[in-house]
Amino acid sequence: MIRLLIVDDHPIVRGGLRDTFADAEDIVVVGEARDGAEGVERAKALAADVVLMDLRMPGMDGVAATATLREQAPGARVLILTTFDSESDVLPAIEAGAIGYLLKDALPEELMRAVRAAARGESVLAPSVTQHLMGQVRKPNAGTLTDREKEVLQLVANGSSNREAAAALFIGEASIKTHLQHIYDKLGARDRASAVAEGYRRRLLT
Amino acid sequence: MIRLLIVDDHPIVRGGLRDTFADAEDIVVVGEARDGAEGVERAKALAADVVLMDLRMPGMDGVAATATLREQAPGARVLILTTFDSESDVLPAIEAGAIGYLLKDALPEELMRAVRAAARGESVLAPSVTQHLMGQVRKPNAGTLTDREKEVLQLVANGSSNREAAAALFIGEASIKTHLQHIYDKLGARDRASAVAEGYRRRLLT
DNA sequence: GCACAGATCCACCGAACGGTGGAGGCGCGA
DNA sequence: TCGCGCCTCCACCGTTCGGTGGATCTGTGC
Numbered sequence: 001m002i003r004l005l006i007v008d009d010h011p012i013v014r015g016g017l018r019d020t021f022a023d024a025e026d027i028v029v030v031g032e033a034r035d036g037a038e039g040v041e042r043a044k045a046l047a048a049d050v051v052l053m054d055l056r057m058p059g060m061d062g063v064a065a066t067a068t069l070r071e072q073a074p075g076a077r078v079l080i081l082t083t084f085d086s087e088s089d090v091l092p093a094i095e096a097g098a099i100g101y102l103l104k105d106a107l108p109e110e111l112m113r114a115v116r117a118a119a120r121g122e123s124v125l126a127p128s129v130t131q132h133l134m135g136q137v138r139k140p141n142a143g144t145l146t147d148r149e150k151e152v153l154q155l156v157a158n159g160s161s162n163r164e165a166a167a168a169l170f171i172g173e174a175s176i177k178t179h180l181q182h183i184y185d186k187l188g189a190r191d192r193a194s195a196v197a198e199g200y201r202r203r204l205l206t
Numbered sequence: 207m208i209r210l211l212i213v214d215d216h217p218i219v220r221g222g223l224r225d226t227f228a229d230a231e232d233i234v235v236v237g238e239a240r241d242g243a244e245g246v247e248r249a250k251a252l253a254a255d256v257v258l259m260d261l262r263m264p265g266m267d268g269v270a271a272t273a274t275l276r277e278q279a280p281g282a283r284v285l286i287l288t289t290f291d292s293e294s295d296v297l298p299a300i301e302a303g304a305i306g307y308l309l310k311d312a313l314p315e316e317l318m319r320a321v322r323a324a325a326r327g328e329s330v331l332a333p334s335v336t337q338h339l340m341g342q343v344r345k346p347n348a349g350t351l352t353d354r355e356k357e358v359l360q361l362v363a364n365g366s367s368n369r370e371a372a373a374a375l376f377i378g379e380a381s382i383k384t385h386l387q388h389i390y391d392k393l394g395a396r397d398r399a400s401a402v403a404e405g406y407r408r409r410l411l412t
Numbered sequence: 413g414c415a416c417a418g419a420t421c422c423a424c425c426g427a428a429c430g431g432t433g434g435a436g437g438c439g440c441g442a
Numbered sequence: 443t444c445g446c447g448c449c450t451c452c453a454c455c456g457t458t459c460g461g462t463g464g465a466t467c468t469g470t471g472c
Contacts, residue, residue, distance in 0.1 A: 056412075083374075084364055146418065158290075159400030161458070174421045181460080182418095191428090191460075193398040194365030200406035352448065367428070380451045387431080388448095397430070397458090 002119045005048035006032045007039035007065065008081075009057040013104075017052065017081075020108045027115060036060030040068045043076045050118045053098070055082040055089055063092045070097035077118040081111075100124040145186060150204055152179040157196045157205050208325045211254035211282075212238045213245035213271065215263040219310075223258060223287075226314045233321060242266030246274045249282045256324045259304070261288040261295055269298045276303035283324040287317075306330040351392060356410055358385040363402045363411050 004027055006017050014032050021027050030046045033039040037060040043051050051069065055062035066078045079100040080093050090101060099118050102111065103126045114124040145153065155165040166173040180192065189195035199205040210233055212223050220238050227233050236252045239245040243266040249257050257275065261268035272284045285306040286299050296307060305324050309332045320330040361371040372379040386398065395401035405411040
């Protein structure tokens with residue numbers, strides 16, 4: 001029997017998860033917590049096998065809670081369940097010691113399979129998360145923008161269109177587009193908006 | 207005779223400015239400074255009438271220096287001369303007590319006219335800066351995003367398209383577009399990328 | 413000498429975005 | 443009760459963006 005702890009600040013989400021696992025004969029939800037600190041405490045007190053952890057919570061967030069659990073309760077496997085899959089969410093969580101990373105659009109069956117896998121010590125990742133990780137491995141220089149790319153990103157952050165950025169740098173519009181494509185690849189971004197966001201998160205922009 | 211002090215961390219810029227004012231018979235450059243702290247000190251020691259101040263400098267920046275000068279040397283008029291005209295640069299500078307705000311693409315004649323105007327206690331603003339200010343005046347609640355708008359901006363920063371953001375918030379795509387238009391208005395942004403940038407600068411986004 | 417990374421440029425296409433000018437509903441405070 | 447702010451939605455249009463798969467030229471380092 002897998003002892004599961006749910007950590008999420010939204011009551012609705014907790015309710016939905018409780019229902020989901022009510023059907024499972026080999027999984028029992030032994031408790032819930034509303035934030036990271038409570039999650040750590042309960043995981044220890046209840047001897048949870050698997051902790052289903054949200055990332056964004058008030059107070060201690062999911063990353064900090066995961067890191068703390070790795071230290072204080074190494075037996076508990078942390079499975080991240082969150083809405084976001086940007087690199088800046090995924091990588092810290094994996095580094096902190098999460099064994100899996102799922103998105104909230106996962107189907108109930110996927111969720112249960114993931115919990116069972118986590119209990120066995122196996123890793124389960126959402127497909128888009130896998131992409132990010134492979135990106136990290138495949139390109140050691142990913143996340144390191146060249147000077148030119150940083151210039152382009154800064155201009156885009158300041159509201160320049162491709163045409164305007166090209167004029168500002170005295171190059172062609174096509175080059176701006178190429179630079180942006182490289183930036184998207186390196187930052188794991190889908191468009192200029194998310195690239196700018198990643199730029200700020202990684203302190204590449206002012 | 208207008209006593210002018212130049213405060214900028216780039217020697218090239220200081221040199222160019224010195225040359226510019228060498229031709230003016232009614233303006234004398236009484237000194238230069240490399241950062242805000244030095245600027246404050248020299249403005250007092252040299253009894254400058256007008257201080258030409260860069261915003262982004264190592265150590266004490268232009269905003270802090272302007273505020274300090276307003277206290278310690280109320281006679282010195284601070285004229286901002288910088289490369290950037292985003293709201294997050296302009297507004298703090300004006301609040302700190304700058305009498306004018308010019309961009310570095312200004313022509314020498316404009317610069318001299320501005321210095322003379324500043325010496326007379328008149329305000330001179332670059333056109334794009336005026337836009338920002340008028341936007342502030344016209345809408346007292348500009349810059350304060352509603353909770354819903356913050357949600358939308360956060361989703362956009364995480365790479366959501368309008369369609370995806372709409373799905374995430376259980377509303378229509380048209381509503382997302384409307385929210386974004388309001389966000390652009392309030393933040394003085396032109397597109398989702400610059401809106402995300404302003405969001406980070408104003409610490410609205412994580 | 414050659415590989416490699418970086419910067420520049422090209423063409424094509426569909427999809428998404430931004431601009432504009434509306435509209436209705438709801439709740440709150442004057 | 444009457445505005446006002448906020449959230450929601452609609453239609454139309456031109457422009458821009460993102461995706462793809464190339465290409466050349468430079469400088470650096472092995």
